Amino acid sequence: MVKINDNYSKLPGSYLFSTIGKKVREYSGLHPDKKIIRLGIGDVTLPLAPAIIDSLHSAVDEMGKAETFKGYAPDLGYEFLREAIAENDYRLRGCQIAADEIFVSDGAKCDSGNIQEIFSTDSCIAVCDPVYPVYVDSNVMAGRTGDYDSDMGTWSDVIYMPCTADNGFLPALPKETPDLIYLCFPNNPTGAAVTKARLQEWVDYALKVGAVILYDAAYEAYITQDDVPHSIYECQGARGCAIELRSFSKNAGFTGLRLGFTVVPKELECGGALLHSLWARRHGTKYNGAPYIVQRAGEAVYSEAGKAQLAEQIAYYRKNADYIYNGLKEAGYTVSGGVNSPYVWLKTPEGMTSWAFFDHLLERANVVGTPGSGFGPSGEGYFRLTAFGSYENTVEAVDRIKAL
Numbered sequence: 001m002v003k004i005n006d007n008y009s010k011l012p013g014s015y016l017f018s019t020i021g022k023k024v025r026e027y028s029g030l031h032p033d034k035k036i037i038r039l040g041i042g043d044v045t046l047p048l049a050p051a052i053i054d055s056l057h058s059a060v061d062e063m064g065k066a067e068t069f070k071g072y073a074p075d076l077g078y079e080f081l082r083e084a085i086a087e088n089d090y091r092l093r094g095c096q097i098a099a100d101e102i103f104v105s106d107g108a109k110c111d112s113g114n115i116q117e118i119f120s121t122d123s124c125i126a127v128c129d130p131v132y133p134v135y136v137d138s139n140v141m142a143g144r145t146g147d148y149d150s151d152m153g154t155w156s157d158v159i160y161m162p163c164t165a166d167n168g169f170l171p172a173l174p175k176e177t178p179d180l181i182y183l184c185f186p187n188n189p190t191g192a193a194v195t196k197a198r199l200q201e202w203v204d205y206a207l208k209v210g211a212v213i214l215y216d217a218a219y220e221a222y223i224t225q226d227d228v229p230h231s232i233y234e235c236q237g238a239r240g241c242a243i244e245l246r247s248f249s250k251n252a253g254f255t256g257l258r259l260g261f262t263v264v265p266k267e268l269e270c271g272g273a274l275l276h277s278l279w280a281r282r283h284g285t286k287y288n289g290a291p292y293i294v295q296r297a298g299e300a301v302y303s304e305a306g307k308a309q310l311a312e313q314i315a316y317y318r319k320n321a322d323y324i325y326n327g328l329k330e331a332g333y334t335v336s337g338g339v340n341s342p343y344v345w346l347k348t349p350e351g352m353t354s355w356a357f358f359d360h361l362l363e364r365a366n367v368v369g370t371p372g373s374g375f376g377p378s379g380e381g382y383f384r385l386t387a388f389g390s391y392e393n394t395v396e397a398v399d400r401i402k403a404l
């Protein structure tokens, strides 16, 4: 008889955003006159920048002519895009990353879920707590975790690295030795950023214990402080221990268009096998490449016009983040994140649980955010607000919270 992959049966339901949606629908049903402002989900709201739209249009026209029509894209990405990424995201920042170390994909969610496939199912993973859930769930599906403790919201055989106010929301080096270390900076959900010196400690540690760091830099465009690295390859030795994941979603508004990439340095090896070859083999077997028109849109992100327009978009979201951060601080909340991130992480007042504060904000201010406990046990007592709304709505939401 056919059997399913039983690891899927171990997964608890994904309740966070469905519970939020249900609560908001119920409240709106009872109070149809109330204007609800959503600062919960990490999706962008500004339309694609004109340089990207122009590039999309001309790529669409190319697809309509026999002379310029494109069929299957190269598995690993078009040279024009990989070259633009290598130059702008890496060489201009002093990182030695070649175009053929870049694997273009349809986004960082897929890459962060798929990358575990090239490692043994015996590998022990270490994750931050709170955490972007994809890292954990994809390892559960692969059978790399033990049992789920529903009271704690944690899995056995996983190393959780608490990120709390006590450690400035930055994980300490784990006591047990992991094989794979997931790091995400600037962080979702806490908005915390790591300095180059602190990240160097992780690189040194990974090199020492023979671990691989899976570094998710989806939010690097929001970095404002000079000592915060945009890429892990700014650290010495990172080519020997780190894979980097990037996205076009948050810097260029591609959440609906879909584009991302993974960097795997050629000398990165594990038990004598080159991870670059394994990831190339995986990509070539299971993926047929991001669409030509989307890769041309990605190329426009690095054009002079694209860079200028996207800097304005980031500045817009940054202004929202500042308004949330400063407004809530003035109102007496304990806030963090926001400075190098579109996420503001606030401590719930008067010992309220994350969900109690969610209900309180929804009912009293008609503002929707994300309960921190949905990202892991150390998120309990915290709440995430995003800067991805419109400026007007952000101001109104913060003013309503201040008036409570």
Ligand SMILES: Cc1ncc(COP(=O)(O)O)c(C=O)c1O
Pocket: 042, 106, 107, 108, 109, 110, 112, 132, 184, 188, 216, 218, 246, 247, 248, 249, 254, 255, 259, 260
């Ligand atoms: C940490 C992190 N990585 C990756 C992603 C997904 O990026 P993409 O839209 O490229 O799949 C998100 C989206 O919210 C994220 O927060």
